[in-house]
Amino acid sequence: MTKAGTGTGITVAQADTPAPVARLPRRRGIELALIVMAVLLSVFGYCNVGLAQHGTLPPGAAGYGAGLGVLALLAHLAVRLRAPWADPLLLPIGVLLNGLGLVLIYRLDLETPGDRAAPAQLVWSTLGVALFIVVVLLLRDHRVLQRYAYVCVAAALVLLTVPIFFPAVNGARIWIRIDSFSIQPGEFAKVLLAVFFASYLAANRSALAYAGRRVWRLQLPTGRVLGPIVAVWLVSVGVLVLERDLGTSLLFFGLFVVLLYVATGRTGWIAVGLLLASLGAVAVGWLEPHVHSRVEDWLRPFASIEAGDGPNQLAQSLFAFAAGGVTGTGLGLGHSVLIGFAVKSDFILATAGEELGFLGLTAIFLLYALLVERGYRAGLGARDPFGRLLAVGLSSIVALQVFVIAGGVTGLIPLTGMAMPFLAQGGSSVVTNWAIVALLIRVSHAARSQADGRVVP
C-alpha cells in the first residue's frame, strides 16, 4: 500500500469534541486515495476482460467505474462524517474485493450468455454499501448492540430455521426462495450470532473463567452460565446439519471456540474444541453420504476420471488453478467456466487462480489477511470486552470462511459450499460482508478515537 504519510488526510480535532491526550491520526485522506486506487484497479480489470474477449473496451466500463466509484465515495463520506477515526484500510479493502468480484462475475457471464449474474450482483452490492452507510451513520456506539443480544439470537435462530420449510437446492436447504428471488439467511445469521456470542461472553467471562469445578487442567464453568450459549450453539449447528450446510456449521463452531478462548483465556477450550470438531467431523463424514462423498473427492480428486466419468468439479478446479501457474493466463483468457455449476459462487476463486495466477491469488489472500488483521487490531484497541469480542468474532468469521472455501476449492480440505467473502456471486453474502465491515469500522472508530497511544488491556 502507499506509505502512510503524516501530512495528508490528518485534520485537527473538531472544535466540538474535546481533544484527547494523544489521539491516533485519522488518515481519511489515505482512505480516499486507497479507495480511488481500488476503483481504478477494478475498472482496469473490467476493461482488461473486455479487451481480452472482444478486443474492445467493454461498453459498460464508464458506467461500471462510475457506479462503483459513487458507492465507494458515499461510503467514504459516511465514514468521514460519523467514524472519522476508523481504520483507513477496512473500507478500501472491501471496495477492492467487491469490485474484483464484480469483474470476475462479469467475466464469467461472458462465457454463459444464458445466465447473467453481474447485474444482480451490482444491485446487491449497492444494497450492501447502503447497509454499510446505514450502520455507520445510525449506530453511534457499537455497545448499543449488547442490548439487543437476545433479539439477535432469536432472529438468528429463526433465520436459520426458516429454510427447512423451503425446498432443497442442490442437496442443501439453506435458501429461502420466492419466485426468482432467493436469499441465504444463514449468511445474516452469522453476524447476529457473533453479536450474541460476543455480548454473552463479555457479560459472563469471569463466571466462565473462574467459577465451577476443575477437572484435570480444565476449569469448567457452571452449567448455568455455560448452558444457554452451548444450547444456542448446538441448536444452530444441529439445524445446519439438518440443512446440510456443513461449511456454515464449521464456521459457527470455529467462531464459538475462538470467542470462548479469547473470552476466558483457557487453552483447554481449544483442546476441547479440536476434540469435538474431530469427533463431529468423523461422525458426519462417516454417516452423512453427502459429506462422505465430499471427503472421498478430497482424498482422491481424480477418481471419477479413472472411473471414466470425466473430471468432477474439484478436479476441474484443480486444473484451473494449475493452468494459471505463477502469473496466470490473464483476465478473460482462462477456461475456468469448464467447472460448470457454481463457477461464479463457490468456485469463483478458481477463476482468480487461473487468470491472475499464484501471484494474483496470493494478493487476494493478503487482502483478506489484511482485512482480518485490521479487524483484530480494532479488537485489540477496543476498551470494552464486547467490542473486543465482536471485532475478533467478525474478523474470525472472515478468516474462517476464506479458509474453508479457499481450502476446499484448492484441495486442502474437503469441499464445503460457501461463498468467498465479497468475491462470490450471492446477494446475502455481499450484504452480510458489508455489514461486517461496517461493524468493524464502528469498533475501530471507537478504539482509535479513545486510544492514547497504548493498547489498553
Added chain:
Amino acid sequence: MTRHIRHAAVFCALLLVALVVNAARVQIVQAPEYDDNPANRRPDIARYQQPRGDILVGGEPVTGSRDTGEHLRFERTYADGPMYAPITGFASQAYGTTLLEHAEDGLLSGADPLLAPLPLWNDVTGAHNPGGDVVTTIDGAAQRAAFEGLGRRKGAVAAIEPSTGRVLALVSTPSYDPQSLSGNGAAASRTWDRLNGDPDKPMLNRAVRRTYPPGSTFKVVTAAAALDAGVVRDLDAPTRSPDPYTLPGTRTRLTNEAEGCRNASLREAFERSCNTVFAKLGVDVGVRGMAATAEAFGFNDAGLRVPFAVSRSTFDTSVDRAQLGLSSIGQYNTRATPLQMAMVAAAVAGGGRVRSPYLVERTLRAGGSLVATAGSRPTREVMRPATAARLKELMTGVVEKGTGANAAIRGATVGGKTGTAQHGVGNSGTPYAWFVSWAQGDRDLEPKVAVAVVVEGSAADRDDISGGGLAAPIARAVMEAALG
C-alpha cells in the same frame, strides 16, 4: 484478553499461510501433472482457439476454418472435400487427424516450434503461433480429371512427375466429405458411424493405403528384370515360350487371353499381354533377379512416406518356381498400391531412375515466409538407362497398336500398359482394371507425368472390364490435364 486475541490472530495467520502454501503446491509444484491430465480440456481448447493453417493446391487453399464461437472454437472446412480427401484427410475435433492434416498437424495447428519468430520465445510469452500453410505438389486440373474420370466407380488414381517425384494427383473413390467430421457434435458422430459402417469404405485411401494385385501391369517390372538380366537381348527375337505354359513342377497350365503368344517376341508379348511369355521370363530370371528389380522399383519397402505413410507393396521372395511364374504376371502374392504402380511407370519414363514421391512442396508461416521446402529427393537407379529406353518403346507400342489405344493423346507421346487382375476365391471377384502410363508432350524435353489407375469395377460392367476399356480413358484425361 489481549494475549489471547493475539493468539487467535496467529491462528488466523496460520490458516492463511496454509492457503498460500497449498496454492503454491497446486499452481506451481503439481501444475505440470494437472496440465497433462488427459481429462483436462485446456490443451484441446487452446488447439482450436485459432484458425488452422491451410492446405494449398495450385496456390489456392482447399481448406478453411469456421468460427463456431464454441469452446473448441474453430472447425475445419473443406472446398471440394471429397475430391481432396485422399490428400488432406480430415481434421476433426472428435476423431483426430489423418493424412496431411495429421502429418503436418504441428505446422497447421501452430504448435510447431519452427513457427516461432525466435527459439524459446513462446515459452517465455506463453503465446501461440498462428498456424502455417502447407503448399502441396498437387495439380488441381489433374486431380479433378482423375476424380471426375473415376466418377461413381470404385477405384484410385495416382499421378507423379517422373523427373522430381512430385505427386500430381491422388484420388480415391468412393470418397467422403471430411468437413462432416470436423466438429464434435452429434452430426459428426453420426457421419463417423455411417462412414465406418459403409462396406465401400469411403475413408480408405485406395491410392496409397490399399494394395491390389497389379496383374499385367506388373509385366513392366518383369520385362525390366529380363532385359537387365540379359534373359532377353532383342525385343523382336522369339522368346521360345510355349502356349499354354505349364508352371514348373506342377500340372497347372497357364493360358492367354490373346492369340499368338507361342514364341512371341518380347514386343509382341508386351503388346498382347501374354501371360505365358512373362511367367516363363520371370522363372528364367529367377527369384533373386526378379526380387532385386521389384525392390528397386519400391516393392517390399514399408518405409515410404509422402509424408503420410504408404502401404507396403509386396513381391514375395520365398516362392517356388511355379509361384514365381505367377508372381511375375502380377498374381499370387504380388500386390501394389496405385502409387507404387505410378512409380513403376515413372521409373520407365525417367530413364531408369526413380525419385521417391512427395506431396508437400513447401511449408509457410502465416505471413507467407518460408519454413521448409521439399528439396531435391534422392534418386534411385531401378534399371539400366538402355533398359528404360527399350521399355519406353514397348509401352508406346501398347498405346499405338496394342491394348492401350484408349490412352493415346494427340500431340504427345504416351506409353502405357493395361492390366486386368483376377482376384477372389477361384477368381470369383469382379476383376480389377489397371492402367499404368506416362506421357510426354511433343514440345517437352522429358515425360511430364506418370499415372496409375485402378478401377475395381462392378457387376454392371463385368463383361467389358479391362484395363484398356475402363482405366485407360481415365489415365488419358489425367495426362492431358497434367500436360496442360
